[in-house]
Amino acid sequence: MAQEARAEFTELLAARGVSRRDFLKYCGSVAALLGLSEMYAPQIASAIAAGSKLQPALWMAHGLCTGCTESMAQVGKPDVPTIVLDLLSVNYWETVMAAAGDQAEANVKATVDAGGFVLIIEGSVMTGFDGNAFRVAGRTGLAELEEIAPKALAVIAVGSCAVDGGWVAGNPNPAGATGVSAYLQLKNIKTPVINLPTCPVNPEWVVAILVDVLLEGKLADGTILNALDEKGRPKFIYGSTIHDNCPRRGHFENGEFVKFGSPTQAADEAAGWCLYQMGCKGPQTYTNCPLVRWNRKLSWCVESGSPCIGCGNADPRKADGSGNWVDADTPFLSRAANVRLPFIGGVQPSTIGAAVGGVAAVGLVVHGIASAAKGRVKGVPTETQKVYDAKKRGGDK
Amino acid sequence: MNGKVTDAWASGGLYRGMETVLVGRQPTDAFYIAQRICGVCPISHGHASTMGSEAALGIKIPNNARIIRNIIEGAETLHSHILWFYTLTALDYVDVVSALSANIADTYALAAAAGTSTADFGAIQKRLAGFVAGGQLSIFTNGYWGHPAMKLPAELNLIAVAHYLEALEMQAEAAQIIAIMGGKFPHFMTSLPGGSVWIPTEERLADIEFRWQNVSNWIMNTMIPDTLAIAPFYLDAAGYGKGVGNYLSWGVFDAPDFDPKKRTLPRGALIGGLNPSDPDPAKVKEYIDHSWYNSGDGLNPAQGETKAAFDAYSTDAKYSWVKAPRYDEKPMEVGPLSRMLVAYVAGNAKVKGLVDSTLATLSKAAGATLTPAVLMSLLGRVAARNLEAAYVAGEMGTWIGELVAAVKSGDSSYFVEATTDSGEGAGLWEAPRGALGHWVSVKGGKIDRYQVITPSTWDMSPRDAKGVRGPLEEALVGAPIADVTKPLEALRIVHSFDP
Numbered sequence: 001m002a003q004e005a006r007a008e009f010t011e012l013l014a015a016r017g018v019s020r021r022d023f024l025k026y027c028g029s030v031a032a033l034l035g036l037s038e039m040y041a042p043q044i045a046s047a048i049a050a051g052s053k054l055q056p057a058l059w060m061a062h063g064l065c066t067g068c069t070e071s072m073a074q075v076g077k078p079d080v081p082t083i084v085l086d087l088l089s090v091n092y093w094e095t096v097m098a099a100a101g102d103q104a105e106a107n108v109k110a111t112v113d114a115g116g117f118v119l120i121i122e123g124s125v126m127t128g129f130d131g132n133a134f135r136v137a138g139r140t141g142l143a144e145l146e147e148i149a150p151k152a153l154a155v156i157a158v159g160s161c162a163v164d165g166g167w168v169a170g171n172p173n174p175a176g177a178t179g180v181s182a183y184l185q186l187k188n189i190k191t192p193v194i195n196l197p198t199c200p201v202n203p204e205w206v207v208a209i210l211v212d213v214l215l216e217g218k219l220a221d222g223t224i225l226n227a228l229d230e231k232g233r234p235k236f237i238y239g240s241t242i243h244d245n246c247p248r249r250g251h252f253e254n255g256e257f258v259k260f261g262s263p264t265q266a267a268d269e270a271a272g273w274c275l276y277q278m279g280c281k282g283p284q285t286y287t288n289c290p291l292v293r294w295n296r297k298l299s300w301c302v303e304s305g306s307p308c309i310g311c312g313n314a315d316p317r318k319a320d321g322s323g324n325w326v327d328a329d330t331p332f333l334s335r336a337a338n339v340r341l342p343f344i345g346g347v348q349p350s351t352i353g354a355a356v357g358g359v360a361a362v363g364l365v366v367h368g369i370a371s372a373a374k375g376r377v378k379g380v381p382t383e384t385q386k387v388y389d390a391k392k393r394g395g396d397k
Numbered sequence: 398m399n400g401k402v403t404d405a406w407a408s409g410g411l412y413r414g415m416e417t418v419l420v421g422r423q424p425t426d427a428f429y430i431a432q433r434i435c436g437v438c439p440i441s442h443g444h445a446s447t448m449g450s451e452a453a454l455g456i457k458i459p460n461n462a463r464i465i466r467n468i469i470e471g472a473e474t475l476h477s478h479i480l481w482f483y484t485l486t487a488l489d490y491v492d493v494v495s496a497l498s499a500n501i502a503d504t505y506a507l508a509a510a511a512g513t514s515t516a517d518f519g520a521i522q523k524r525l526a527g528f529v530a531g532g533q534l535s536i537f538t539n540g541y542w543g544h545p546a547m548k549l550p551a552e553l554n555l556i557a558v559a560h561y562l563e564a565l566e567m568q569a570e571a572a573q574i575i576a577i578m579g580g581k582f583p584h585f586m587t588s589l590p591g592g593s594v595w596i597p598t599e600e601r602l603a604d605i606e607f608r609w610q611n612v613s614n615w616i617m618n619t620m621i622p623d624t625l626a627i628a629p630f631y632l633d634a635a636g637y638g639k640g641v642g643n644y645l646s647w648g649v650f651d652a653p654d655f656d657p658k659k660r661t662l663p664r665g666a667l668i669g670g671l672n673p674s675d676p677d678p679a680k681v682k683e684y685i686d687h688s689w690y691n692s693g694d695g696l697n698p699a700q701g702e703t704k705a706a707f708d709a710y711s712t713d714a715k716y717s718w719v720k721a722p723r724y725d726e727k728p729m730e731v732g733p734l735s736r737m738l739v740a741y742v743a744g745n746a747k748v749k750g751l752v753d754s755t756l757a758t759l760s761k762a763a764g765a766t767l768t769p770a771v772l773m774s775l776l777g778r779v780a781a782r783n784l785e786a787a788y789v790a791g792e793m794g795t796w797i798g799e800l801v802a803a804v805k806s807g808d809s810s811y812f813v814e815a816t817t818d819s820g821e822g823a824g825l826w827e828a829p830r831g832a833l834g835h836w837v838s839v840k841g842g843k844i845d846r847y848q849v850i851t852p853s854t855w856d857m858s859p860r861d862a863k864g865v866r867g868p869l870e871e872a873l874v875g876a877p878i879a880d881v882t883k884p885l886e887a888l889r890i891v892h893s894f895d896p
């Protein structure tokens with residue numbers, strides 16, 4: 001890094017009232033977020049310092065519920081003020097920016113004209129009614145996206161809606177929702193897209209990716225993009241199933257399941273038994289929720305007593321939105337029948353624990369479920385009798 | 398260059414089609430999906446959906462589940478009101494750039510005089526100065542800084558900026574109560590039709606109580622004193638932004654007997670001022686004369702339709718995806734102001750105390766006696782939301798106590814199953830931003846009709862069949878505008894409805 005840039009950055013930090021020590025501490029928490037050892041903190045510090053200016057970003061709303069913005073507001077370290085004051089210059093973010101109307105639109109234009117910005121998209125791309133299902137600033141959201149996206153360094157699609165349409169694309173997809181990457185492909189816009197599904201997005205992942213983008217050259221040299229899977233998701237987040245890392249996993253192995261309507265339902269839940277029988281989609285959902293958790297690592301869905309509903313099961317490769325998690329996973333509380341395990345064949349869950357011990361069961365992959373779902377009303381074929389449970393606890397009522 | 402707003406149109410720009418997506422799915426699916434209408438108030442949508450399904454299927458939930466839902470709902474209210482006041486609307490009144498010229502000693506003196514909490518004001522000013530000097534203003538770029546309608550002294554601006562940053566922490570702490578009981582926020586997991594699948598433990602109850610205590614203290618020691626310190630500079634806001642003057646609340650926070658009239662914030666309608674009546678859901682109708690739908694004009698939501706059909710944007714014809722709901726053929730304002738007025742008129746002693754003491758403070762500042770009628774204004778709408786936060790924070794303590802007692806008594810009932818698979822019902826409830834209804838019809842275990850009227854549908858309603866404006870549209874008309882290129886006063890009114 002050039003000497004003057006370093007001096008400029010030190011000045012900038014001082015001007016912001018941030019000591020060198022605080023800055024390194026902060027870089028340490030970023031390292032942890034990225035799954036790196038704190039040893040990397042100086043390296044991260046030097047990479048961020050090289051920038052010396054805040055990374056410009058636009059956070060644009062499409063067919064959204066504002067839940068991903070809300071989720072970002074729950075991030076722990078680095079906290080929101082750090083992100084929007086010290087890390088990024090977020091020049092448009094509907095819910096939190098001070099500007100409105102013409103002034104806000106001017107911010108977008110200035111940022112796009114200057115280039116070199118990261119584009120964050122929240123919400124589904126709304127193609128219905130010639131794009132009029134979503135209108136903003138007197139035009140369609142599609143027109144806005146087509147104008148801005150080609151000029152962005154990269155797009156980060158936050159939340160399942162931006163990834164593949166999300167629930168908004170749920171059958172019969174009344175407003176023509178789809179994902180960002182599918183739409184950009186359709187329009188031959190080559191800007192790379194990083195997909196971060198779940199509903200809402202986990203803010204820790206967004207921060208990890210943003211910092212990754214800030215690290216000098218990691219976007220340009222392909223480090224980030226090469227670490228994406230076939231659905232455009234960072235592998236370090238979406239590489240294993242919830243079931244793989246679930247703290248209730250031991251009870252699955254033991255065949256100890258919480259069951260709706262059981263006289264011991266509350267006691268079994270208090271004992272932390274497995275929610276598989278309640279319909280848990282943990283075995284077919286690839287996210288690291290059990291490890292990263294939510295709301296500053298305080299809890300997560302399965303810990304609260306609800307089965308996972310598979311909100312990260314997005315498939316952005318289906319341009320009509322039909323890969324959405326709602327169609328893949330409903331009815332949420334029914335068990336999918338004929339769960340097929342690779343190299344084992346069709347077995348019922350009670351025997352899985354016996355057949356494959358803990359580590360071997362890492363391969364528990366049930367893609368068959370999602371692909372079997374053709375149209376939600378017919379839905380996933382579900383068990384009429386919960387046979388595995390019958391074995392253990394004397395049958396369903 | 399002073400002018401006034403002469404007319405206004407509120408256009409909803411987004412149609413997603415939730416009601417249609419839910420048809421054919423199960424009531425339990427609807428709980429998880431319908432809350433995703435709104436990422437700011439998913440708890441309220443989840444509860445209204447679940448209550449609609451429970452009403453349809455004749456389920457009466459256990460007492461423990463009632464208390465749990467009240468606490469989760471209360472936590473969302475605190476979270477939402479803090480986020481709204483400081484993050485969404487404060488910068489319409491607080492000039493961030495002006496805070497740079499605050500004298501630090503005077504800032505501490507002002508905070509002491511106002512009875513609001515202090516922070517390291519010097520360090521915050523320095524951080525802000527560095528930030529402004531950097532030339533990239535991020536989320537503050539192009540705000541209405543230096544606008545003639547910004548009236549706070551620099552020192553009060555600095556106090557508010559300090560608390561703006563603290564508020565980001567406090568809203569997250571309130572949301573953590575939901576995360577403990579519902580898995581995460583936004584979008585929670587546990588209030589399924591039938592009760593609650595979250596089971597309290599002593600440890601978790603302590604985690605909840607600790608956070609409730611912190612958030613409550615902050616509301617009482619920071620948010621309320623800030624409100625009372627800022628309001629005297631904006632007393633002119635009592636003179637505009639009134640709107641339609643009709644108020645509706647379905648009521649929220651259930652009593653042990655589930656009677657909506659006995660809810661902690663009760664059900665009620667006020668038409669043409671402070672004239673109370675008990676609202677009849679059958680009198681609700683939705684009109685589509687100015688909305689992009691082609692069928693189902695004037696239907697009650699129990700028979701409602703959602704047939705979207707965009708043609709063109711025209712304020713003379715159709716200009717919004719939002720339908721126009723009317724109660725007894727009248728537009729109704731919904732939200733904290735409606736709830737507080739309904740509770741005040743119903744004689745809720747704690748609400749009356751909060752409102753009357755606030756009016757006394759403002760009367761002193763105004764040099765005139767202000768009556769509750771003055772609340773029917775922009776000023777009242779802002780103040781009511783913050784006073785409601787104080788009230789709900791207090792009530793949450795009671796519910797947490799109830800749940801602790803129930804756990805100690807050994808009551809282990811949290812969930813019951815449906816005994817039928819068909820029926821019709823409505824979940825009429827309140828989101829932080831106002832009256833919310835989910836009308837659910839179930840046949841053979843599957844939803845065959847689903848209709849929702851959200852608070853923003855009421856407040857951001859376009860004109861109806863008779864051309865009568867919706868609450869926001871009406872509130873905007875007559876508002877003073879100091880600078881037409883920077884219509885700050887209009888923005889304040891829009892934000893006051895918490896869209």
